Amino acid sequence: MYKFGVIVFPGSNCDHDSYHAIKHVMGQDCEFVWHEDTNLGRFDCIIIPGGFSYGDYLRTGAIASLSPIMDSVEKFASRGGPVLGTCNGFQILVEAGLLPGVLIRNSSLQFVCRWVNIRVENNKTAFTGNLKGGDVLRIPVAHGEGSYYCTGEDLKALEENSQVVFRYCDGEGNVTPESNPNGSIGNIAGICSKAGNVLGMMPHPERCSESVLGGAGGKLIFESVISWLGHGKKTKSKA
């Protein structure tokens, strides 16, 4: 059994869903961590959940990225520890500089809350090892600011280093403009750090980890990191 930490900011609202998925569905040990704490030494994996930290003031994730806990998350990640940021968690990771780019207002200007399909582009990350490249996951999104943007230079580096982990696609895995819910460049739904231990994604795996929720594809992401921890890659990977 591994110990997961779910970071809680003022305004987080997917913290309990994440806790439930890890503790009750995956059967792992899980604990909430208040954003003013600084000690993450007891954890094997850190989840930065979705929500509206600090009311999305200034820019989504901007204020939360300066919370005391984020220095510890950075250290945890630089030692090779797996970190997953979903939705607002992804926004916080980019604002903290742990992942490149930024999430901006959806091109439609609408809050998009529905099921989408994403295609696995890289199955060598800490969170995708139990998936195959090209696999299609059906998974929910719920965000107003999920349009991934980065400079041309950053995009080139992301593509060259296989850091694009998920792309929005249709049910058959075709990456099309119609399947892009928010205007993200390159249909990007999730990216990872160079070392592959930090993953940020707009869709919500914790909301589709049980069939009673309408789908259990998200479970594969949690299963992957549990396998990854089991293989002892955490200690081998470098920052």
Added chain:
Amino acid sequence: MKEFKVKVEVRLKPVVLDPQGKSVLSALANLGFEEVRDARVGKLIELRIRDGSAESVRNRVDEMCRKLLSNPVIEDFVVNIEE
């Protein structure tokens, strides 16, 4: 020590699409303001700062902009300082 009034204008970089501006543009056209060719929406942040000199204020506010008030990936900022 003097008190300075500082205005920080934060704008999306020209290369970044601004769907909010597009929406304002089409709403203005609907109201009959068809002469409007483009609209982009930014932010104005007003600060009151106690400091010894305008130069020091400028250095400090530049740092604030880089660290928090703007995101250099998508935004530019302009700082106006008044004593």
